[in-house]
Each structure stands twice: as C-alpha cells, then as structure tokens.
Amino acid sequence: MKAVVTTGPGKLDTVDVPCRIEEGTVAVRLERAGICGTDLKVLDGAMPTRYPRILGHEVVGTVERTPPGARLSAGARVLVNPSVNCDACYLCESGQTHLCRRGGLLGRDFDGVFAETIGVPERFLHAVPEEIALDDTGLLQVLGTAVHSQESVRVSSETLAVVVGLGVSGLLHLQLLRARGAGRVIGVTRSRRKLDLARSLGAHAVATPDEAVAVVTETSDGRGADLVVEAVGTEATVLQAIELCGYGGDVVVYGTVTGGGGTLPFYKLYLKEVTLHFPRAARPADYNTSIRLAEQGRMELAPLVTARFPLEQASAAFAAARSGNHLKVLLTR
Numbered sequence: 153m154k155a156v157v158t159t160g161p162g163k164l165d166t167v168d169v170p171c172r173i174e175e176g177t178v179a180v181r182l183e184r185a186g187i188c189g190t191d192l193k194v195l196d197g198a199m200p201t202r203y204p205r206i207l208g209h210e211v212v213g214t215v216e217r218t219p220p221g222a223r224l225s226a227g228a229r230v231l232v233n234p235s236v237n238c239d240a241c242y243l244c245e246s247g248q249t250h251l252c253r254r255g256g257l258l259g260r261d262f263d264g265v266f267a268e269t270i271g272v273p274e275r276f277l278h279a280v281p282e283e284i285a286l287d288d289t290g291l292l293q294v295l296g297t298a299v300h301s302q303e304s305v306r307v308s309s310e311t312l313a314v315v316v317g318l319g320v321s322g323l324l325h326l327q328l329l330r331a332r333g334a335g336r337v338i339g340v341t342r343s344r345r346k347l348d349l350a351r352s353l354g355a356h357a358v359a360t361p362d363e364a365v366a367v368v369t370e371t372s373d374g375r376g377a378d379l380v381v382e383a384v385g386t387e388a389t390v391l392q393a394i395e396l397c398g399y400g401g402d403v404v405v406y407g408t409v410t411g412g413g414g415t416l417p418f419y420k421l422y423l424k425e426v427t428l429h430f431p432r433a434a435r436p437a438d439y440n441t442s443i444r445l446a447e448q449g450r451m452e453l454a455p456l457v458t459a460r461f462p463l464e465q466a467s468a469a470f471a472a473a474r475s476g477n478h479l480k481v482l483l484t485r
C-alpha cells in the first residue's frame with residue numbers, strides 16, 4: 153500500500169510499504185487526512201522521531217474489516233484519536249489518557265495515518281455521522297484539540313477573547329469561542345485574507361500584530377482581554393498573548409513551541425495574575441464534542457479546507473501546507 157514516509161529531516165516520499173494490520177485492530181481505509189504544523193515540525197526534525205516514519209495524525213476513514221466482537225461494522229465512517237495510550241497507568245486510569253507516558257502521537261512517536269489502510273484498536277475510533285460533509289471531517293481531529301484546550305477556561309457573554317494567529321486552528325478557536333457564547337472575539341494575524349475570513353466567521357474586530365495592543369485596549373476600555381488563545385506556536389506570539397491579556401485573565405498556549413525558550417515576563421505574569429495553560433492533544437470526550445459540533449452545523453468548516461492532494465502527491469501537499477497560501481491541506485486516497 154502507499155504511505156507517506158520520512159527517512160530523515162526534510163526527506164519525504166510516498167512509497168509502497170507492506171500493509172500490516174495487527175490482529176485485534178480495526179482496518180481503517182483513509183478518506184481524508186489533514187496536514188498540520190506538527191507534521192511539518194516532525195518532517196523538519198524540530199520534533200524528534202525515529203526513521204523511517206509514516207507521518208500524519210489527523211484522519212477520518214472507512215472501516216474495512218473488524219476483529220471479532222467489535223461494535224463498529226464495515227463501512228462505518230470513523231475519526232481516529234491519534235493519542236496512543238496504554239490504558240493501564242495512573243494517568244490513563246485518571247482519564248488523562250492523552251498524557252500517558254507510555255503512549256504518544258501517531259506520526260511522531262508511532263507510525264502515522266498517511267497511508268491507504270491502517271490498523272487501529274477500536275477504543276481509539278469515534279463514529280462520524282454521514283451528515284458531516286466528507287471534506288469537513290478532515291478538520292474534526294484539530295477541532296477536538298481546540299475543544300480540549302478551551303475546556304479549562306470559562307466563557308460568557310461578557311468575555312472579551314483574543315485569538316492570536318488565524319490559521320486553521322485559530323479560525324476554529326474563534327468559531328468555538330463564539331459557539332460557547334463568548335461575547336466578543338478579536339482575531340489577530342498578519343494576513344489580510346485571514347482577517348477578512350475571521351470577520352465573516354464572527355470576529356467582533358480584527359487586527360494585525362502591530363495594531364493588536366491598540367485594538368484590544370480600545371475594545372476593552374483599557375482592561376485587556378479576559379482570555380487570549382495563542383494559536384501559532386512561537387515565543388513571540390506567546391509573549392504577545394501575555395501582553396494582550398488583562399488582569400486576572402487566562403492565556404491558552406495552544407500552539408506548540410518546540411524551542412527551549414527564552415525567559416517569560418515573570419513579573420508581568422505575577423502583577424496581572426495571569427493563568428497560563430499549556431493544553432496538549434485531546435481526550436476521547438473532546439472528540440465526541442467536536443463531532444457533535446460539526447453534526448449540529450455549529451461550525452463553518454468548509455472555508456477552512458483550501459486544497460486536496462492524493463497520497464502520491466504528498467510532497468506537493470506538504471509544500472502547499474508550508475507555503476502560507478493555504479489553510480487546511482487534505483490528503484485523499
């Protein structure tokens with residue numbers, strides 16, 4: 153079968169590999185897989201992996217075969233939870249399956265999902281209703297992680313939230329904040345096109361990074377934001393998020409910063425009593441919420457998918473994902 157494999161930093165190819173479906177797992181045929189920043193970081197070597205490695209962690213597919221006793225049946229459409237876990241340790245037993253120290257992420261710590269057919273234990277599969285448009289399903293995994301990362305912060309009609317970075321995840325966060333009832337959301341990005349899109353998806357105001365402090369100050373009567381979601385994953389944007397956050401506010405660092413890091417503005421964090429959140433991956437319940445949100449039509453997902461490539465053209469797909477000209481780039485069979 154075809155699979156997208158990296159054999160070293162920067163090296164990527166679609167190759168033929170043996171199709172190994174482990175006994176006791178469900179065989180899932182790829183329908184839509186998403187390329188995201190994590191895949192680019194794994195490919196670049198910024199996130200360590202072992203070679204050769206099949207990339208990818210965002211996928212929805214069709215069940216091809218099931219082991220005896222499975223609840224799912226052939227033909228079912230499923231989302232894969234890519235956070236592998238052991239199901240036996242103290243973290244798994246306390247429901248923190250996504251943090252399991254014996255687990256990890258498909259496509260980084262284990263072979264991933266950019267392959268024609270993969271074998272997945274049934275407990276990592278979530279049924280996806282046929283009502284959700286096929287391309288939209290390619291965003292359900294990311295949406296699940298956005299749901300998870302907002303779980304620790306409350307929002308209300310009084311909330312002024314800011315989303316720094318309006319790529320796919322930032323635009324999902326913006327919509328999710330609105331769906332959860334946040335009164336006003338301000339979107340921050342350099343891209344004019346994304347600012348326009350954010351406005352059409354419900355942003356109260358938008359700003360470039362240079363304008364952000366002025367816009368947030370004015371909108372909040374000088375108080376700063378109640379909540380800032382950082383959806384880029386650089387030190388500069390984390391610092392900007394802290395800057396935009398008001399007294400007693402929350403900063404959710406959704407983007408993954410891979411560097412060792414410079415220093416944080418500790419005294420500013422103390423003075424403002426900012427709570428920093430560093431969410432990671434998602435729990436099974438978050439994926440159920442993500443699927444429900446899409447099923448109920450509460451998220452506009454179609455405008456976030458801007459390109460589709462077959463697995464054979466993975467190099468072109470990764471180039472498109474890296475170009476900055478696209479939102480979600482999907483791989484198909």
Ligand SMILES: [Zn+2]
Binds near residue numbers: 189191209
């Ligand atoms: Zn991802």
Ligand SMILES: [Zn+2]
Binds near residue numbers: 237238242245254
């Ligand atoms: Zn565990």
